[in-house]
Amino acid sequence: MSKSLTLLSPAKLNLFLHIVGRNADGYHRLQTLFQLLDWGDELTFTADDSGTISLQGDCLGIPAEENLIVRAARSLPRKQPSQGVSISLHKRIPAGGGLGGGSSNAATTLLALNALWQLDLSSAELQRIGLQLGADVPVFVAGHTAWAEGVGDVLTPVEMPPRWYLVIAPPCHVSTAEIFSHEQLTRDTSAIKMAAFFEGHSRNDCQPLVRSIHDEVDKALNWLEKFGDARLTGTGSCVFCSFPDEASARSALGQLPLQWAGFVAQGLNESPVFAALARPRD
Template identity: 70%
Template sequence: MQLQLSAPAKLNLFLHITGQREDGYHELQTLFRLLDYGDTLGFTANRSGEIRLSGSPADIPPQDNLVVRAARLLQRDDFGVDIHLDKRIPAGGGLGGGSSDAATTLLGLNHLWQLGLSSEQLQAIGAQLGADIPVFVAGHTAWAEGIGERLTAVELPEAWYLIMAPDCHVSTAQIFSHRQLTRNTGAITIAAFFEGHTRNDCQSLVRELHPEVDNALNWLGNFGDARLTGTGACVFCEFPGEAQARAVLARLPQGAKGFVARGLNASPVIRELSSYKH
């Protein structure tokens, strides 16, 4: 049996770091917004006992790829699969590409291999690999707390986003371990988010360490509230409609990369899976 599934990108509409735990993980608050832009994964199940991945970026060894690692966490007996990854989400951009690919792998193989695991079980498995994976498994734009695993589904009004991808790679590990990172932001309510009392606590540090991000924020800030997503490097600005976002996209500085995406409340993966019957 074959499956072809989406792996949507996400934005962190804000990111507050409220503390640091004894195990080194940071406590945070954020709002994950899913996008109608992302990667595509194809799955062909077999009984080879092997997990084979094609199309993955060449600089990531298969044993380190989150797609392969996610598949191995579900593998039973002689279950095997050939996975093809069509990559569109910029790596290291704060758009959750690797996490989304891993989540789609968990959802797809749970269906293909008929494992019968619940969404909650798959979220717990995904959390072993990365804090952003559970939100993609749950498949809904969500308010997140803890290390990102405590999720509350949120319905947001329609919005369009212009995302710029500066030509640099931001190390999440470097940002979260940096002594200048703000780690004591007070917790807020969801209502406070809708009143606009938010920011990205990583933004000032990232733009100091990466001039490319600073330049992108300065340029995009001419058109609205430009923000970093996650730890970057991508930055975004919200627009009320597609036409406004595309008009700004057409004015990108020479050599700059970007794209326009619509915000989603529900991931397309759940809908796509429901169309496949065993």
């Protein structure tokens, strides 16, 4: 195994998001479909014998001690105290966009260091560690587009047909905590079977609330709806629409108003991380 790895830390979309209840501990019970993308951040890991974990690059102004990348690295049981790593982050996934950037970074760190430090932790063990860092981390560790239930950690791999997505990032930050604690959030949607999603019976329960609070999200959805079923991903702020091919998605991107940032990405069934790493044992 090389002492240095450069990996794409992929973004995700929630193709739908139903809130079907709330646990006694306050966590919401969800149904969603996590779609992995071939677009995201870039992380470089260089293992060393310093015994320290250092992070450089685009850290969004977050102190290193609070960054999910550093927390993920420190959560792993090292075989030797001298095992260290220098990590460099090139950030493209916007914060507060519902694209899973922090969770993806944490999962990519767990997978990379499991390999570089030769820890031989199983996928299940890494997912358990990841869940302590965030509810969306396990799906990135598992590395497959998946139907998710529970708090988002009960995963069933799904093979999705090829699709391309235009994603718009409105210039606003949506607080997940604010949305999930809001009194107007729908929390009693009936659970559905996977077949119902593929028949078109789904939505994002957060979308009406987010677009009522954030005018920029509402405007982006209104514009994108002329191309198809435009949706919020997660709690936002990013919105997306799917297309059957890359040319159609890029044609729509070419019409995007200048006040919005956007990108085109292809949906993936397997994480690009596993193109560079051996998949952890089950």
